[in-house]
Amino acid sequence: MWSYFARRVAIGIPTLWAIITVCFFMMRLTPGGPFDGEAPVPPEILANLRARFHLDDPLWRQYLDYVANLLRGDFGPSFKYRDFNVTTLIAQGFPVSLQNGFSALVIAIMIGVPLGIFAALGQNTRRDYMVSAVAMTGIVIPNFIMGHVLILVFGVWLKDSVFHLPAGGWADGALSNRVLPVFCLSLPYIAYLVRITRGGMIEAMRANYIRTARAKGLPFRLVVLRHALKSALIPVVTFLGPATAFLLTGSMVVETIFQIPGIGRYFVQGALNRDYTLVMGVTILSAALIIAMNLIVDLLYSLLDPRVRYEGKR
Amino acid sequence: MNGINPSAPAAAAEIAAELSGRSLWQDAWRRLLANRAAVAGMIILSAIALASVIGPFLLPWSYDAIDWEHIEALPPEFATGHYLGTDSLGRDLLARTLFGGRISLMVGLLATTAALLIGVTVGAVAGFVGGRTDQLLMRFVDLMYSVPLTFFVIILMVVFGRNFALMFLAIGAVEWLTMARIVRGQTLTLRNKEFIEAARASGGSTANIIVRHILPNVLGVVMIYVTLTIPQVILLESFLSFLGLGIQEPMTSWGMLINDGAAELEINPRTLIIPAAFMTTTLFCLNFLGDGLRDALDPKDR
Amino acid sequence: MSASVLDLRNLSVRFTTPDGDVAAVSELSLSVGKGECLGIVGESGSGKSQTFLAAMGLLAHNGHAVGEAIFGGVNLVAADESTLNGLRGDKLAMIFQDPMTSLTPHMKVGHQLTEVLVRHRNLKSTAARDRAIAMLRRVQIPEPERRFEMYPHELSGGLRQRVMIAMALLCGPELIIADEPTTALDVTIQAQILDLIRRAKEELGTAVILITHDLGVVAGMADRVAVMYAGRIVELGDVHQIFNAPQHPYTKGLLACTPRLDDATASALVTIPGQPPNLQRLPKGCAYHPRCQNVMDRCRAEKPPLMSAGGGGLKACFLENFGRFQAGAVVP
Numbered sequence: 001m002w003s004y005f006a007r008r009v010a011i012g013i014p015t016l017w018a019i020i021t022v023c024f025f026m027m028r029l030t031p032g033g034p035f036d037g038e039a040p041v042p043p044e045i046l047a048n049l050r051a052r053f054h055l056d057d058p059l060w061r062q063y064l065d066y067v068a069n070l071l072r073g074d075f076g077p078s079f080k081y082r083d084f085n086v087t088t089l090i091a092q093g094f095p096v097s098l099q100n101g102f103s104a105l106v107i108a109i110m111i112g113v114p115l116g117i118f119a120a121l122g123q124n125t126r127r128d129y130m131v132s133a134v135a136m137t138g139i140v141i142p143n144f145i146m147g148h149v150l151i152l153v154f155g156v157w158l159k160d161s162v163f164h165l166p167a168g169g170w171a172d173g174a175l176s177n178r179v180l181p182v183f184c185l186s187l188p189y190i191a192y193l194v195r196i197t198r199g200g201m202i203e204a205m206r207a208n209y210i211r212t213a214r215a216k217g218l219p220f221r222l223v224v225l226r227h228a229l230k231s232a233l234i235p236v237v238t239f240l241g242p243a244t245a246f247l248l249t250g251s252m253v254v255e256t257i258f259q260i261p262g263i264g265r266y267f268v269q270g271a272l273n274r275d276y277t278l279v280m281g282v283t284i285l286s287a288a289l290i291i292a293m294n295l296i297v298d299l300l301y302s303l304l305d306p307r308v309r310y311e312g313k314r
Numbered sequence: 315m316n317g318i319n320p321s322a323p324a325a326a327a328e329i330a331a332e333l334s335g336r337s338l339w340q341d342a343w344r345r346l347l348a349n350r351a352a353v354a355g356m357i358i359l360s361a362i363a364l365a366s367v368i369g370p371f372l373l374p375w376s377y378d379a380i381d382w383e384h385i386e387a388l389p390p391e392f393a394t395g396h397y398l399g400t401d402s403l404g405r406d407l408l409a410r411t412l413f414g415g416r417i418s419l420m421v422g423l424l425a426t427t428a429a430l431l432i433g434v435t436v437g438a439v440a441g442f443v444g445g446r447t448d449q450l451l452m453r454f455v456d457l458m459y460s461v462p463l464t465f466f467v468i469i470l471m472v473v474f475g476r477n478f479a480l481m482f483l484a485i486g487a488v489e490w491l492t493m494a495r496i497v498r499g500q501t502l503t504l505r506n507k508e509f510i511e512a513a514r515a516s517g518g519s520t521a522n523i524i525v526r527h528i529l530p531n532v533l534g535v536v537m538i539y540v541t542l543t544i545p546q547v548i549l550l551e552s553f554l555s556f557l558g559l560g561i562q563e564p565m566t567s568w569g570m571l572i573n574d575g576a577a578e579l580e581i582n583p584r585t586l587i588i589p590a591a592f593m594t595t596t597l598f599c600l601n602f603l604g605d606g607l608r609d610a611l612d613p614k615d616r
Numbered sequence: 617m618s619a620s621v622l623d624l625r626n627l628s629v630r631f632t633t634p635d636g637d638v639a640a641v642s643e644l645s646l647s648v649g650k651g652e653c654l655g656i657v658g659e660s661g662s663g664k665s666q667t668f669l670a671a672m673g674l675l676a677h678n679g680h681a682v683g684e685a686i687f688g689g690v691n692l693v694a695a696d697e698s699t700l701n702g703l704r705g706d707k708l709a710m711i712f713q714d715p716m717t718s719l720t721p722h723m724k725v726g727h728q729l730t731e732v733l734v735r736h737r738n739l740k741s742t743a744a745r746d747r748a749i750a751m752l753r754r755v756q757i758p759e760p761e762r763r764f765e766m767y768p769h770e771l772s773g774g775l776r777q778r779v780m781i782a783m784a785l786l787c788g789p790e791l792i793i794a795d796e797p798t799t800a801l802d803v804t805i806q807a808q809i810l811d812l813i814r815r816a817k818e819e820l821g822t823a824v825i826l827i828t829h830d831l832g833v834v835a836g837m838a839d840r841v842a843v844m845y846a847g848r849i850v851e852l853g854d855v856h857q858i859f860n861a862p863q864h865p866y867t868k869g870l871l872a873c874t875p876r877l878d879d880a881t882a883s884a885l886v887t888i889p890g891q892p893p894n895l896q897r898l899p900k901g902c903a904y905h906p907r908c909q910n911v912m913d914r915c916r917a918e919k920p921p922l923m924s925a926g927g928g929g930l931k932a933c934f935l936e937n938f939g940r941f942q943a944g945a946v947v948p
Contacts, residue, residue, distance in 0.1 A: 012460075015457050015460050018457065019460075019461055023469065026469060026470075026473050027469070027473065029473075123677065136598070136601060136602075139601070140545070140594055140597040140598050140601060141594050141597075142549050142552065142553065142593075144552075144553065144556045144569075144572060144573075144576075145572060145586075145590045145593075145594065148572075148575075148576045148579055148586055151579065152579055152580075152583060152586075156579070156580055207717065208712060208714060208717040208718045209717060209718055209719055209720040209721070211674055211712065211718070212712060212718045212719065212720070212780075212783075213720065214673075214674055214704070215672060215674060215704055215705065215709070215710040215712075216704060216705035216731070216732050216735065216783070217700070217701040217702065217703065217704035217705035217706060217732075217735055217736060218701070218705070218731065218735055219698075219701055219735075220697065222731075226720075226723070226731075227720045227723070230722045231721070231722065242459075245462075246462075249462070252464075252557060253553065253556065253557070256557065257576075267465070267468075268557050268559075271468050271469075271471075271472045271557075271559055272557075272558055272559070274472060276472075279465075279468075279469060279472065282465070283462060283465040283466075283469065286462040286465055287460065287461060287462050287465075290460050290461075290462055291460050294460060304722060305721060305722055306721065306722055306767040306769065307721060307767075307769050345634065348634075
């Protein structure tokens, strides 16, 4: 199993390197530099700027410098917020995104997975249809609509009631400022988890070994929890790997709507401002997280299905 | 007890496969029509698509015309022709929503077509040719899966400027991965079927076999996936436009209209609700249709 | 009838499918005596498995059974889940066809065995472990302590089926239903597995229902044989009578299909012409008539009831003295 794990790590590192390289050259080969969008800059200042960001070095040199700095955890200076380092910006924004993402993830799992099991065990009954309809709604209504609806209801219409919640802002992470964004962030994930868990559970309950377990006279609860749940969770885990990475790197939409200073919002602003180094920094961080999460997913597989361990040995 | 005679003529096997294929489609169509949600989805979807395509020609106001005398007009105003009112700049909301729908649906279709072409080609070639080609292509797909793709699309948009054609290409280039995996899986199972072997034995070229024999048989799965990809693409486009990274003024799409509406949320929630309602209805319909198709073409899954 | 373990009375099983209802089993009556081995023979789709899955309460969710299946004074068809759970695994056990997929892949073999004892005998884990290992030894699994700690995928097909048998025997059941227990296994393993089942029957006095499409399996094991076709019993009788003087043309056809090494004259494989029936569009009259070589006008119009066939057997065929027309076959 460990050699399997080591092999996955060995694939992950070149993947990350490839992503860094592609990002770098895409950014540098763009028509128009990062300072084009601004009011005309006097040539001597422009020259200064270019010198400061080493834009006049040969490309391969810039690339090597960038990678070398990355290895030291330095994402370089921000093109836009010139007094800031991208690493500093990420260090400010990431904890915020991380907290919101993690809360949303926990809520989504705690609601989505049990609901999915509940729907699956009553397949094609009214409760199944109801849960599935709610899940479909959660998937179809994008969070940039849901976010505004939540603001309209809790921030505007209920302004004078006890249910009033701030329509935006972070206020250093005050609980009332977290409620709406975290809820909005978790909704689509609840919906996906319901669908995936339901599908996994229905599939698992059809297996021959479930019939064997029932033929042993085990109570239904044990059949579900002991015999079906683990294989039902395999697709859930597959989904949760990348989903966790996305949640933790902050939702661009939710952070924009609720004005939360996380890295998702930094990324959007970076993209709007052509702040290449910031955009690259966030992308690389996110890619690294996705790769790491997929590794964790592979490890979880082996806990859920011993056959994976076996195949890993070969 | 009734063993199949293994020496049955290959041609007969092929004819049988074709015959059963045809009745399979008829069966699927019948099952689809029996699914009320899917049928309702199809009807409403056609209505929205039709309205988006021809509606803007029939309305008295164009999507970008400003009616200075009727700013923030409340619906319904039959006298002025603002059936759903106007926005804060006096532009007709119905005309804008229908025009936005035209763009959103077009991006959905074009980007999905791009994803379809790339995904099916890669998947079918990888699955049918196999060996090193398969490994190489699938490694690449695996690699792409660990790229944060939304970021990737945004980088493309930032780097190459916000260009309409580029946007659907970028989205398509991102959405083909799953399609490639699905088609490859299907092709792998088809590859060893008797009728494919018969085609191979009678000297068909690889390209010929893929086009004439593999593709018609993966069509069902591909169709299901297409109906489920279109809503994803529409969402992605509106997400980009919402962030200000997609379509640019004076063009508009549902995502942009929602963004505009969000700005006037407190004073005029209508400007958010109308385009949002059109978009979610469309997404609902597409999802119902996709689910219906899956149930119809893959009846074991119920 | 007091000596019977399981009594099926007018048992019917229907499945609801998107293309309409399917009658898998129609008004079937049958009883199994204490310690008896009853063979159930038929093609796939004849309803032979569904009959007993219905009795176990294990039909798929779209299946529905009516009628009676009396076991220990309880009608299993009408019993609630907790009553069934009290019997299943304890007095009533089942062995399934495919040992590859019939064991839970993510649980160790030992745990899958001990949970039966914990459930029905309230044993503590060490006691359950000892009993389970003893049972593994009894079904001739080598190194039972080591296998106990293994996952199913680490065992061969034959060993897995032994584990299934051990699981069924753990509580000393009154009846074991073995649904195609050897179909998925190598020929060499098949004989060993059948031998295990036979020994369980002899040593524990357990009644066995052996469901199979393979007449060879039945010949060496069963006391009585029921032949099923299209959801009904077409012939029921003593094993010797079934093999030596079959009373139904279908039974005769099945026997003719079984390749025999001792018969040098049978050079080609014999098959029954035509297809197994479509249960949704059963022909009028006798379901077998389109394939029957002895078909009469009456067979097309009227469904033959089960009637005495002489020698204590039953048959569902209008043909008189059918058995006399054929050369006596010998039990292989």
